[in-house]
Amino acid sequence: MPVRDGLAMGLDPGVALRSMPGAMPVYIRLDLRIGGCLTRWLLLGADWRGDFISTLTPNAPNTIMELGPVIGFFPWKGLFTRIFVHVAALEPFGAAAGGQLGYEFGIDRFTAAGFALGGDYDVRFDGQTGWSAGITLFLSAYDLLERFGRD
Secondary structure, eight states: OOOOOOOEEEEEEEEEEEEEEOEEEEEEEEEEEEEEEEEEEEEEEEEEEEEEEEEEEEEOOOOEEEEEEEEEEEEETTTEEEEEEEEEEETEEEEEEEEEEEEEHHHHHSEEEEEEEEEEEEEETTSEEEEEEEEEEEEEEEEETTTTTTO
């Protein structure tokens, strides 16, 4: 297992199915994670998530961007769960709340790769609601900026 310490960063490519009024498009998903390890089993940070259209679904937006805080728990070895709340739209304002469950395998002392399954519920203040479910490849680097001379 990697050393979960210091600054952590991750990049998670995957796919997501979104439920929207009148459509259910499949998107290519990219999630950028930046945060810090409070302990070896608790991470706190922020996500920037982008869903980019990969199907020609009528009336579906081409991109959906979200940003917000996330907390991650590693209760046993590489098993993890992440809980997040994202700002999902500004005009009209909307939010997304959800989580992921996955497993990461250590590549070396400071990096890991794995997978995650997740979902979220979207609420917009114009009355529209929806959900998404996705699967992502989980790529992580730990102890950034602090591991010089310890590689």
